[in-house]
Amino acid sequence: MKAKYEPPLIVRHSLAGVNKLGSIPAIRPMSSIDGVRIEELVVAYGSPLFVFSENTLRERVRELRGELGRRFASFDLGWSYKTNYLSAVCRVFHQEGSLAEVVSGMELRKALAAGVAGQQIIFNGPAKTAADLTLAFEKRVQVHIDHLDELALAETVAEGLGIVPEVGIRVSQSDLPVPTWDRFGFHLESGRAIEAARRIVRSGRLGLRSLHGHIGTFIPNPDAYRMAALAMTRFARQIESELGARITTIDLGGGFASHNTLHAQYLPGEEATPSFSEYVEAIASGLEEGLDGAETPRLVLETGRALVDDAGVLVATVLGNKRLADKRRAVIVDAGVNILPTAWWYRHDVRPAQEILGTAEPTVFFGPLCMAIDVVRDRVMFPPLRVGDRVVIRHVGAYNVTQWMQFISERPNVVMVSPKGQHAIIRKAETLETLLLQEQMPAWL
Amino acid sequence: MDPESTRLRDLALSDTGFVFDPLTGHTFTVNLTGQLALRCLKDGLSPEATARRLTEEFESDKNTDPVRDVQDFVLQLRDCGLLE
Ligand SMILES: Cc1ncc(COP(=O)(O)O)c(C=O)c1O
Numbered sequence: 095m096k097a098k099y100e101p102p103l104i105v106r107h108s109l110a111g112v113n114k115l116g117s118i119p120a121i122r123p124m125s126s127i128d129g130v131r132i133e134e135l136v137v138a139y140g141s142p143l144f145v146f147s148e149n150t151l152r153e154r155v156r157e158l159r160g161e162l163g164r165r166f167a168s169f170d171l172g173w174s175y176k177t178n179y180l181s182a183v184c185r186v187f188h189q190e191g192s193l194a195e196v197v198s199g200m201e202l203r204k205a206l207a208a209g210v211a212g213q214q215i216i217f218n219g220p221a222k223t224a225a226d227l228t229l230a231f232e233k234r235v236q237v238h239i240d241h242l243d244e245l246a247l248a249e250t251v252a253e254g255l256g257i258v259p260e261v262g263i264r265v266s267q268s269d270l271p272v273p274t275w276d277r278f279g280f281h282l283e284s285g286r287a288i289e290a291a292r293r294i295v296r297s298g299r300l301g302l303r304s305l306h307g308h309i310g311t312f313i314p315n316p317d318a319y320r321m322a323a324l325a326m327t328r329f330a331r332q333i334e335s336e337l338g339a340r341i342t343t344i345d346l347g348g349g350f351a352s353h354n355t356l357h358a359q360y361l362p363g364e365e366a367t368p369s370f371s372e373y374v375e376a377i378a379s380g381l382e383e384g385l386d387g388a389e390t391p392r393l394v395l396e397t398g399r400a401l402v403d404d405a406g407v408l409v410a411t412v413l414g415n416k417r418l419a420d421k422r423r424a425v426i427v428d429a430g431v432n433i434l435p436t437a438w439w440y441r442h443d444v445r446p447a448q449e450i451l452g453t454a455e456p457t458v459f460f461g462p463l464c465m466a467i468d469v470v471r472d473r474v475m476f477p478p479l480r481v482g483d484r485v486v487i488r489h490v491g492a493y494n495v496t497q498w499m500q501f502i503s504e505r506p507n508v509v510m511v512s513p514k515g516q517h518a519i520i521r522k523a524e525t526l527e528t529l530l531l532q533e534q535m536p537a538w539l
Numbered sequence: 540m541d542p543e544s545t546r547l548r549d550l551a552l553s554d555t556g557f558v559f560d561p562l563t564g565h566t567f568t569v570n571l572t573g574q575l576a577l578r579c580l581k582d583g584l585s586p587e588a589t590a591r592r593l594t595e596e597f598e599s600d601k602n603t604d605p606v607r608d609v610q611d612f613v614l615q616l617r618d619c620g621l622l623e
Pocket residue numbers: 174177195218219308310311312347348349350396397398399400492
């Protein structure tokens with residue numbers, strides 16, 4: 095039998111003696127999602143195409159809830175809307191028992207419009223307007239105050255409504271093994287946080303019931319959560335003993351790492367990322383130490399990317415091949431950084447959607463934009479691809495379908511696949527009309 | 540191809556796709572089709588004739604374009620300093 099044809103290739107052995115050709119573990123293709131063939135989806139919905147697995151969404155959130163349930167009598171997850179606020183994705187999380195965690199008036203109204211009850215919504219963020227706070231207090235949303243001017247505004251709004259809403263404050267911390275995110279909330283170690291608590295309790299126009307922190311994002315170190323939980327719990331006890339206000343909820347925000355690999359990371363994320371169990375264990379031990387026998391508050395987490403990244407893939411089609419000046423093979427695909435901004439953070443795992451034979455060699459994936467920044471994946475060992483082949487970019491469920499830009503071309507369809515193999519569009523592709531609908535021509539032109 | 544193929548003719552090519560350039564001491568690896576293409580070019584065949592040989596020896600479909608691929612291979616050889 096004849097061997098399969100592939101384009102002839104010669105690669106010089108580098109001085110380090112590393113052979114850059116051949117004997118690389120074969121890249122496993124990903125040809126279906128929950129039993130549905132990717133080719134079938136692309137034929138039905140076009141390329142590029144975002145595909146979300148309902149099954150993976152549910153599996154991830156159930157795994158985290160399971161870990162929390164084993165260690166905490168009272169806990170909640172708040173689905174971080176900004177991570178992915180497509181209504182179908184939010185609905186899956188709400189069906190699994192998640193609250194909504196919103197950070198703007200728009201996200202707040204989106205959650206309410208989806209039928210989420212006000213008490214099931216957590217309202218974070220540094221930019222709440224009087225109108226946002228009025229709506230939030232009327233609907234009994236859990237508001238977390240970010241700064242002193244917002245505190246004053248919240249007190250005024252509450253007074254105007256004639257109510258004393260229960261609120262929380264966002265607290266930032268420095269003494270952690272992660273970069274300090276002190277631009278959000280009241281700083282703990284410098285005393286700003288206790289000052290804010292005193293002000294709330296003394297004025298009596300709001301009730302202080304919860305503490306909120308979000309120590310950063312993609313934190314690969316569970317011990318940072320132990321330390322954050324410990325400091326927050328100690329702070330809660332300080333508030334209780336000094337001010338007599340009982341803190342019933344500690345919300346530690348999001349930030350667990352997903353299975354992606356950061357550009358600067360050495361080990362691939364699928365090996366390096368801690369499990370939910372490790373994070374939850376760290377939080378439990380920090381809380382226990384800080385409580386020192388006191389009653390355990392309700393724990394809230396707002397885990398975003400770690401819940402949704404794995405559930406989303408972006409399918410793209412090969413448009414062409416070329417060889418670059420530095421000899422790398424370049425593949426041009428029809429999905430670019432305009433719809434995949436996380437390509438700037440991650441070395442995304444790229445897989446062929448069909449069996450491909452041939453010799454792997456250093457390959458760069460470019461998007462379709464006429465822009466130098468449009469690199470989907472730099473330098474990955476990949477076998478040769480042909481025009482029309484599909485590739486699957488994995489772990490793209492978080493932040494892309496919220497942060498994507500309508501830039502140079504329309505945004506594509508987003509579909510969901512059900513555990514039974516049904517599939518449907520959850521966000522329609524834009525068309526030129528979508529774009530033109532928003533524009534207006536001044537009369538004088 | 541002629542003056543260049545003398546340079547190619549001096550290359551040692553093993554059955555496992557290992558290439559040794561006695562002029563520089565550099566070593567290279569070629570894939571299966573690269574082995575055949577290199578043999579053909581060493582024998583002085585034109586890129587078009589080389590592409591025909593590849594189509595005969597390997598199972599390919601109508602979507603492949605061996606002529607373009609061999610032209611690219613010749614450029615790769617040049618990149619590797621094996622052709623002037
Ligand atoms: C307040 C808050 N909660 C939760 C999240 C979700 O974070 P992640 O996706 O890192 O889990 C964010 C994201 O930045 C956030 O700002």
